[in-house]
Every structure is written in structure tokens, then in C-alpha cells.
Amino acid sequence: MHKIRDGDLYRVVELFGRRFELRYGYYEEYERHSGEPVPIYPDFKKSPVYSEDGRPFVTQMQELCAHGESKFTDGCCVDCKHYSHGDDLIGICTNEKNMKGN
Numbered sequence: 001m002h003k004i005r006d007g008d009l010y011r012v013v014e015l016f017g018r019r020f021e022l023r024y025g026y027y028e029e030y031e032r033h034s035g036e037p038v039p040i041y042p043d044f045k046k047s048p049v050y051s052e053d054g055r056p057f058v059t060q061m062q063e064l065c066a067h068g069e070s071k072f073t074d075g076c077c078v079d080c081k082h083y084s085h086g087d088d089l090i091g092i093c094t095n096e097k098n099m100k101g102n
């Protein structure tokens, strides 16, 4: 069986005019010593990316933002009523308050 290596392509997600190449890797340096590489998702909080109509991309596991609305206080974007499913764990935030330029 093919062993997964750091940097191998996991998959390509194309959504709303943007293309995300997801590769295997490690979120933390110490994880290199303890396990297999995992698919690395973009950190949209650190480096925002917007759809062509100005809506921010988010990952399902992204922490609830200041404008998030969820029944869980420690929820994630996937629990928020403004989350719109895209492909894999990447979606779009439909909250007008988070649109580009707001």
C-alpha cells in the first residue's frame, strides 16, 4: 500500500471561482514525531480568501466568529446558521457582516 508522505496531494477543492489544493502535512511540529501526516486545510482566519461575490471562505472547524450564531457557545462555523456547505470541510460564510469590505 502507498504510504502517505508529507506534501502529498490529498485533493483539490474548487468552489465559487477559487481553487484549493489540499496536501498532507502536520499542523504542529511535534506531530511529526507521533503520527502520519493529515490533510491540511487553509487557515482562513489568518489568511482570508473571498468568493467572487465577496463572501469569506471558512472551514467547518473554524472557531465561531464575533458574528456567529450557534446554539453552542464554543461552536464552530459548521454549527452556525450562516454556514453554507461547499465541498469537503470548506464552505462559505453567508453573513452580510462578514462580507469583504464590511
Ligand code: SF4
Residues within 6 Å of the ligand: 058, 062, 063, 064, 065, 066, 067, 068, 069, 076, 077, 078, 080, 081, 082, 083, 084, 092, 093, 094, 095, 098
Ligand atoms: S458568521 Fe460566518 S465566519 Fe462567523 S461563525 Fe458563522 S459561518 Fe463562521
